[in-house]
Amino acid sequence: MGEWEYMGATDQDALLTERFERDRPHLRAVAYRMLGSLAEADDALQEAWIRANEAGVAGVENLGGWLTTVVSRVCLNMLRSRDRRREDPLDARPGEPRTAAGPAGPDPEEEALTADSVGVALLVVLDTLGPAERVAFVLHDLFAVPFEDIAPLLERTPAAVRQLASRARRRVRGTTPAPAPDALRRRRVVEAFLAATRGGDLAALLNLLHPDVVLHADRMVVPTPEPIVVSGGLTVAQGAMAAMGRARFTGLALVDGDFALAMAPQGRLRLVLVFTLADDGLVTGIEIVAEPDRLAGMELAVPA
Known part of the structure; x- marks a missing residue:
């Protein structure tokens, strides 16, 4: 007792x-x-x-x-x-x-x-x-x-x-292969993108983006009847600034073995940002995925 x-x-x-x-x-x-x-x-x-x-x-x-x-x-x-x-x-x-x-x-x-x-x-x-x-x-x-x-x-x-x-x-x-040899650089770029978006630092964001960067967002992101395509560093950066509220619930994740960003209000995955980088480290492409079937097909893991 x-x-x-x-x-x-x-x-x-x-x-x-x-x-x-x-x-x-x-x-x-x-x-x-x-x-x-x-x-x-x-x-x-x-x-x-x-x-x-x-x-x-x-x-x-x-x-x-x-x-x-x-x-x-x-x-x-x-x-x-x-x-x-x-x-x-x-x-x-x-x-x-x-x-x-x-x-x-x-x-x-x-x-x-x-x-x-x-x-x-x-x-x-x-x-x-x-x-x-x-x-x-x-x-x-x-x-x-x-x-x-x-x-x-x-x-x-x-x-x-x-x-x-x-x-x-x-x-x-996670069970995906180890990140590519340039993983550290990719991680730094993705983390810098998130920090600039959270902080509303347009200049820092522009420094990360290639002038001809192209952003693809599926139709569930907004949502809209059709997918959205936005091009140009300034346009993409200004769009990111408008998403500062979302950035508060976004964090670094391994998506199919590569560094990406996952947004999860209340701990539930809502969308993923996948980045394409040029050899010089600038972001040339961003894909935003929010369609449930596509999200379910991704393997997410916690970065070490």
Whole structure:
């Protein structure tokens, strides 16, 4: 029995409240990596708090681990529910859950900063995993929870959970060939493009683009009845400046083994930018892909 067994109900409630608030940053981090959205993570924490209160903590030996399990179980249920409605467009899904952060949920800037700190590419790859794989990988690989502790949550054996995490790890790392010999230069150019777009630095962007650069965007990017083709450094750069809002949710990713940019608001892939470079390092072509079938056919991985 734990120390909770010898406390009155009021004392247990007070200590549970204190511990939950102390662990909130950790619990929110776990939920965010599982769900890819701060609004959904906050919603999961609210549901976990209700469940923890209803269950009581008498006899709990490891309160921190127990709270992590409660949050993880809520996230697992949310992921399974999401899988059942994954065919719905993101914009057509029910409104974001109302959270303690306010009627509109977390601030978009906080959402963007959090996605950037975790890694947009990681969130994108995690979103391609099944619920059990995602939970196993997040808990074990990102938060060092032993397989033996994850197994009851997923109703699997520790060996089966190990296999789930291993499969997820291979997806995160990718299976495409290693990047080309000029990969470092390509990475720097793509990162510089993103930095200039986020910062609204038109001059820096123009320095990266070939004067005759051509941008192709499929019909789902805007969307429009037909694909869009834009040419000329200034025109392409000005278009990129108009997409500064999108750039906040965009990050470096490996796409089919090459460095590219992936945009993923709420951790869900919406479009990919693929770059063509000349021998001098200038960008001669940009392809923006948003058609779901084409996105599904791309292999995305997390850059090392």
